[in-house]
Amino acid sequence: MQGVTSNDFSSARDTPRHDLESSPAATVSAGPGPGPTPADLLRRLRARGAGDPVTHVERVPARAGVPAPWPSWAPAELRAAFAKRGVVAPWQHQAEAANLAYEGQHVIVATGTASGKSLAYQMPALATLRADPRATVLYLAPTKALAADQLRAVAALELEGVRPACYDGDTPRAEREWIRRHSRFVLTNPDMLHHGILPGHAQWSGFLRRLAYVVIDECHTYRGVFGSHVAHVLRRLRRQCARFGATPVFVLASATSGDPATAAGRLTGLPVTAVTEDASPRGGVTFALWEPPLLPPDTGSGSPVPPQATGEHDDLHQVRRSALRETADLLADTVAEGVRTLAFVRSRKGAEVVAANARRSLDDAVPGLGDRVAAYRGGYLREERRELERALLHGDLLGLASTNALELGVDLIGLDAVLICGYPGTRASLWQQAGRAGRSGQEALAVLVARDDPLDTYLVHHPEAIFGAPVEATVLDPANPYVLAPQLACAAAEAPLTPADLVLFGDGAKEAVDQLVAAGALRQRPTGWYWRHRERPEVDLRGEGGAPVCVVESSTGRLLGTVDGGSSHFLLHPGAVYLHQGVSYVVDDLDLADGCALVHVEEPDWSTHARDVTDLSVVSVRSYVDAGPVGMFLGEVDVTSQVVSYQRRRIATGEVIDTRPLDLPARELRTVAVWFTLSPRSLTLAGVQPADVPGALHAAEHAAIGLLPLMATCDRWDIGGLSTAVHPDTEAPTVFVYDGHPGGAGFAERAYGTASAWLRATRDAIAECGCETGCPSCVQSPKCGNGNNPLSKPDAIRVLDVVLANLPG
Numbered sequence: 001m002q003g004v005t006s007n008d009f010s011s012a013r014d015t016p017r018h019d020l021e022s023s024p025a026a027t028v029s030a031g032p033g034p035g036p037t038p039a040d041l042l043r044r045l046r047a048r049g050a051g052d053p054v055t056h057v058e059r060v061p062a063r064a065g066v067p068a069p070w071p072s073w074a075p076a077e078l079r080a081a082f083a084k085r086g087v088v089a090p091w092q093h094q095a096e097a098a099n100l101a102y103e104g105q106h107v108i109v110a111t112g113t114a115s116g117k118s119l120a121y122q123m124p125a126l127a128t129l130r131a132d133p134r135a136t137v138l139y140l141a142p143t144k145a146l147a148a149d150q151l152r153a154v155a156a157l158e159l160e161g162v163r164p165a166c167y168d169g170d171t172p173r174a175e176r177e178w179i180r181r182h183s184r185f186v187l188t189n190p191d192m193l194h195h196g197i198l199p200g201h202a203q204w205s206g207f208l209r210r211l212a213y214v215v216i217d218e219c220h221t222y223r224g225v226f227g228s229h230v231a232h233v234l235r236r237l238r239r240q241c242a243r244f245g246a247t248p249v250f251v252l253a254s255a256t257s258g259d260p261a262t263a264a265g266r267l268t269g270l271p272v273t274a275v276t277e278d279a280s281p282r283g284g285v286t287f288a289l290w291e292p293p294l295l296p297p298d299t300g301s302g303s304p305v306p307p308q309a310t311g312e313h314d315d316l317h318q319v320r321r322s323a324l325r326e327t328a329d330l331l332a333d334t335v336a337e338g339v340r341t342l343a344f345v346r347s348r349k350g351a352e353v354v355a356a357n358a359r360r361s362l363d364d365a366v367p368g369l370g371d372r373v374a375a376y377r378g379g380y381l382r383e384e385r386r387e388l389e390r391a392l393l394h395g396d397l398l399g400l401a402s403t404n405a406l407e408l409g410v411d412l413i414g415l416d417a418v419l420i421c422g423y424p425g426t427r428a429s430l431w432q433q434a435g436r437a438g439r440s441g442q443e444a445l446a447v448l449v450a451r452d453d454p455l456d457t458y459l460v461h462h463p464e465a466i467f468g469a470p471v472e473a474t475v476l477d478p479a480n481p482y483v484l485a486p487q488l489a490c491a492a493a494e495a496p497l498t499p500a501d502l503v504l505f506g507d508g509a510k511e512a513v514d515q516l517v518a519a520g521a522l523r524q525r526p527t528g529w530y531w532r533h534r535e536r537p538e539v540d541l542r543g544e545g546g547a548p549v550c551v552v553e554s555s556t557g558r559l560l561g562t563v564d565g566g567s568s569h570f571l572l573h574p575g576a577v578y579l580h581q582g583v584s585y586v587v588d589d590l591d592l593a594d595g596c597a598l599v600h601v602e603e604p605d606w607s608t609h610a611r612d613v614t615d616l617s618v619v620s621v622r623s624y625v626d627a628g629p630v631g632m633f634l635g636e637v638d639v640t641s642q643v644v645s646y647q648r649r650r651i652a653t654g655e656v657i658d659t660r661p662l663d664l665p666a667r668e669l670r671t672v673a674v675w676f677t678l679s680p681r682s683l684t685l686a687g688v689q690p691a692d693v694p695g696a697l698h699a700a701e702h703a704a705i706g707l708l709p710l711m712a713t714c715d716r717w718d719i720g721g722l723s724t725a726v727h728p729d730t731e732a733p734t735v736f737v738y739d740g741h742p743g744g745a746g747f748a749e750r751a752y753g754t755a756s757a758w759l760r761a762t763r764d765a766i767a768e769c770g771c772e773t774g775c776p777s778c779v780q781s782p783k784c785g786n787g788n789n790p791l792s793k794p795d796a797i798r799v800l801d802v803v804l805a806n807l808p809g
């Protein structure tokens, strides 16, 4: 073990610990002295209130790294260059992945934050560039900033003849030609590959002809519809390489995720071997799961933070102390103990609320102490971020509340405790945030504070879903016809499609090509399918749910921001109260033709809540399970929804002032759904009265949507649902859950594939919630179009019991 130092130098995002060692400032221990141990600190926090809010404590032990010898093929010069940057030897997982890639196998390395994944692709890529003076490497990152980080890391190795260069939207025209001709390590992003490099393949032929490796960094970010587009951009890249006789090896790096080999296979269309055993060292963490207590009955407004202020859950009846309030108290308590603490909060406004409440409590105790807590908002200048880092390092600042923006900007090190307000959506982000805790080698405390949400509730009662095997998988669906057809058009515009190409683009490609021919976009000739137009097809990889709607202040013409097309009817209807960076506006007009909403500043004492009606019809069934009284289906559906009215409610009391009609057009969505049916008789036998069936199904639907992110990396806002006591297409009581993106994004498919585990978790989350009749932690939904009515919590459990009893495990 000795002789091995941290080798996480490769990118700023990957390397908090290394920066600690290399930063001269870190040697100044002007911060607070040794505080309480994590166990002592946790004991004091728990003793504060009446009940014990901690549902589980996990000791994540420190782990010694497992070093491996340098691969024999790595040239001495390369080893020396790495050694100069602090890497004496690779860790086991780095060496394993590098060896596979060097042998020519496609490989994905899926390990934790700061495990040094970049070395795994740098080794084989750079060794090959040294061995073959003509070879080239293409590196793809989801953001320009990450590509720039990686460029610095590769350039710092100072290897002769590599000439690494970023090629993205910011690259000056004058430099582009030089890069195409001379760089052998080009760093870019999927958007540039799609819009620039592939359409200009003739100019890139020299580079593509010699392409040895394609590196896809942070590949777990390519999920859903965006991921499905990127999957086809990569197929287009493979096609162009093949035309020039090149078959590059793909090396992918991913955060920890479920089944990375399958996800990488879908993304690239190639067989990929996974390396998942993390052999890098890590400090020990005491990790507590924390569930805020239920409020006494009839004190639903016990929080001094009106829910509206945070834009969260403003439609619901609060029965549990809010996670924001709880996090603010914990932050104040740890700061009072002299413990350097970072609180992660999901929304920017929420971070400000947490910091303000913590400051107030501290000032009440010791005037002036509140000054040592701050909120971090995104968009700071580099110097301001450095100042913040300095203040925390030296102990001038002890507590910071931040959104995840921090993950991308600031290097914070040497924290004693991390508070995570609400599950951040994936295990990968959870560990990334918890990983901020721990001064070099010291034990640290991490606390996950559950929000009143079914998934958070489930997790704090099922620690095995956090600390056991990874559960969520990165989901994408390259067969989505709404992605496949435009991507095939792009491919045809680059070079005529051949029958062999249809195999490359996978399931559904022939149908999509036929449709493009029928629509006049392609022309079939004996030699293949040709793009008929002069202009290239316009395809946006990240475009989802229609064009975004601009929010404009009428009096000044200032653009405040944009709202994605899918949400615009809900959030920007005439009369809607719209919050932007803490300022309240009221919408005067929504111009759908121009994609623009006009607003003025106004802070009424009511909030607005849109209502919609949704209709769903089954188009086709792809697959089903016949389980006696229960049926489970996957198929295509048409969803029609229309926002028809909105309620105005007093902020202070939640009292409904009135309901006003709206005149907005209905919208249609052809997508993929998973649904289950039950026979009426099985429901009666289970004790669900006919009158209670709608509330039972509705409650089960809400909770099932809330728990789906446990199975797939999606957000509950990516999915929709519909339940009904009798549906005309199924002629039975039915619950539908559908992808909220045209053509589907793979979420419903994943739900179908894991139906038993998914609905078991849903059932347990409802049953284990301590509320009486349903709350946001179990069956209420913040996005319900029916005002969370009707809902029956006990009957939802009965419904799910019937499904689980019949469905094959």
Ligand SMILES: [Zn+2]
Residues within 6 Å of the ligand: 769, 770, 771, 772, 774, 775, 776, 777, 778, 779
């Ligand atoms: Zn509940």
Ligand SMILES: [Zn+2]
Residues within 6 Å of the ligand: 698, 702, 781, 783, 784, 785, 786, 787, 788, 789
């Ligand atoms: Zn609902």
